[in-house]
Amino acid sequence: MERLRTPFFICAMVAAGLAVLVELGSTYLVGGGPADPGQLAQQVAGFGVDVPAGGQVGQPPGIAIPYLALIDVIVLFTVALMGAGMIVPDRLHGRLQGIITIIAAIILILTALVMLFIAIGKLILMVTLLLAFPFGTIAYLIIWGSFPRGDAAVILSLLMFLKLVFAAMLVAAQQRFIQNKGLVALVITTLVANVVAAFLHGIVPGILVSITDAIAAIVFAIVAIIWGLVLAIGSIPSIVNAVRATAAEAQGTAQAAIPA
Amino acid sequence: MAVRIRWSLSESNLKATPRLPVRIPILSRLTRIQRILLAVVVVIVIAFFFAVGCTNGGSSNAAEPPGFVKAIGNLFGAPAVARKDITAPCLSPDGKLTIDGSCKVHVDAGSDDVRELKLKTVGAITVRAPVPRQDSIGEKQLEPGEEFKVAIDADAADIEIICADSPCVVSLVS
Numbered sequence: 010m011e012r013l014r015t016p017f018f019i020c021a022m023v024a025a026g027l028a029v030l031v032e033l034g035s036t037y038l039v040g041g042g043p044a045d046p047g048q049l050a051q052q053v054a055g056f057g058v059d060v061p062a063g064g065q066v067g068q069p070p071g072i073a074i075p076y077l078a079l080i081d082v083i084v085l086f087t088v089a090l091m092g093a094g095m096i097v098p099d100r101l102h103g104r105l106q107g108i109i110t111i112i113a114a115i116i117l118i119l120t121a122l123v124m125l126f127i128a129i130g131k132l133i134l135m136v137t138l139l140l141a142f143p144f145g146t147i148a149y150l151i152i153w154g155s156f157p158r159g160d161a162a163v164i165l166s167l168l169m170f171l172k173l174v175f176a177a178m179l180v181a182a183q184q185r186f187i188q189n190k191g192l193v194a195l196v197i198t199t200l201v202a203n204v205v206a207a208f209l210h211g212i213v214p215g216i217l218v219s220i221t222d223a224i225a226a227i228v229f230a231i232v233a234i235i236w237g238l239v240l241a242i243g244s245i246p247s248i249v250n251a252v253r254a255t256a257a258e259a260q261g262t263a264q265a266a267i268p269a
Numbered sequence: 270m271a272v273r274i275r276w277s278l279s280e281s282n283l284k285a286t287p288r289l290p291v292r293i294p295i296l297s298r299l300t301r302i303q304r305i306l307l308a309v310v311v312v313i314v315i316a317f318f319f320a321v322g323c324t325n326g327g328s329s330n331a332a333e334p335p336g337f338v339k340a341i342g343n344l345f346g347a348p349a350v351a352r353k354d355i356t357a358p359c360l361s362p363d364g365k366l367t368i369d370g371s372c373k374v375h376v377d378a379g380s381d382d383v384r385e386l387k388l389k390t391v392g393a394i395t396v397r398a399p400v401p402r403q404d405s406i407g408e409k410q411l412e413p414g415e416e417f418k419v420a421i422d423a424d425a426a427d428i429e430i431i432c433a434d435s436p437c438v439v440s441l442v443s
Contacts, residue, residue: 130382132341133341133345134382134383136338136341136342136345137342137345137346137347137382137383137420138383138401138420139331139334139338139342140334140338140339140342140346140347141347141383141385141401141418141420142332142418143332143407143409144398144399144400144401144407144409144419144420145347145383145385145401145418145420146331146332147400147403147407148400148401148402148403148420148422149331150331151400151403152402154331158324162321162324165317165321166317166321169314169317173310173314176310184303187302187303187306188302193306197309197313200310200313200317201313203317204313204316204317204320207317207320207321208316208320210320210324211320211321211323211324211325212325213325213329213335214325214326214327214328214329215326215328215329216328216329216331217329217334217335217338220338220341
């Protein structure tokens with residue numbers, strides 16, 4: 010009961026890693042293809058505007074799913090840190106854990122901040138174009154009006170499956186993981202983030218999905234920043250303990266070196 | 270010697286087996302916290318299926334976006350094109366375009382992703398302008414007295430205004 014079942018733990022790590030890879034690679038899987046020009050023509054016909062045909066209408070890849078990686082990378086990092094305990098000696102692992110966590114948290118916060126501003130900029134651009142009727146609206150419809158909601162739903166379903174596999178494998182590896190409140194909260198956050206993305210993709214009519222997709226991305230970036238702060242603050246006691254232990258050890262070594 | 274079997278059940282036999290509560294094998298082994306977490310995961314999965322399955326299939330009119338889009342637009346609206354960036358042979362210093370036939374208004378490149386040039390026409394006109402971030406040119410016919418916004422991206426743009434009945438006057442709305 011107390012032992013960590015390594016095969017299940019490795020499966021959990023693989024599932025978390027795959028989820029992050031799918032999210033990062035989703036820009037190649039979602040969108041990119043040609044969109045149905047009929048929908049655009051139907052919309053533009055109602056504007057009383059003439060736009061010469063021939064322009065390529067594409068499907069935008071969306072940004073919410075890649076932004077999910079900001080949250081899931083925390084899950085992967087946490088599990089990888091636990092997994093490192095199997096390879097690295099306990100003493101070294103205990104001392105390095107805090108330092109590695111705070112460095113990773115700072116990198117995460119900075120990355121999420123940059124990505125947050127990119128997402129806000131994209132949202133503002135989309136909204137201003139949509140509201141600048143009619144030429145801006147036409148530009149919005151050409152660039153972002155044909156969000157591939159079906160493709161995104163497939164990717165989100167795959168991610169949900171991988172995350173559920175991850176959670177199940179983690180519990181199968183060691184039931185005491187459930188007692189780790191931080192880990193449980195992190196897993197619930199990533200699952201809820203998936204639901205939020207699916208919900209925001211589905212709540213509005215097709216031409217507005219790109220806007221709610223950007224809103225989802227902003228939410229994920231903010232959640233990642235909050236988790237980054239939690240990680241950074243949580244790592245401080247571990248760093249203090251590591252420093253104290255190292256200092257005590259150094260003092261002990263120095264005293265031992267002094268001849269009686 | 271024949272054995273006689275008694276088929277009748279005595280009262281004590283009926284009372285012998287107490288009723289056990291229905292137990293689901295897996296659930297009964299879980300602790301309270303595990304049951305709560307399992308319930309949370311089930312709720313999340315059901316919510317996900319609803320979110321994926323119940324999509325809004327309705328068609329929206331892009332000319333009339335919903336309130337939340339307008340609210341975001343009000344917060345971060347596109348800036349107007351600076352007057353110094355506008356040049357046109359028909360432009361007078363008071364910001365009026367007096368057009369005989371047609372006039373080409375040039376807008377210099379700017380730093381903003383999207384800018385707006387607001388026009389108000391006295392007579393009927395046709396406006397030809399590049400669609401932002403696209404190679405195509407859009408054309409819109411305007412009625413007398415109509416106010417109109419031309420969206421322009423960061424690149425320079427030429428907007429052609431053609432009078433239906435020459436001469437016509439178009440004002441730049443700041």
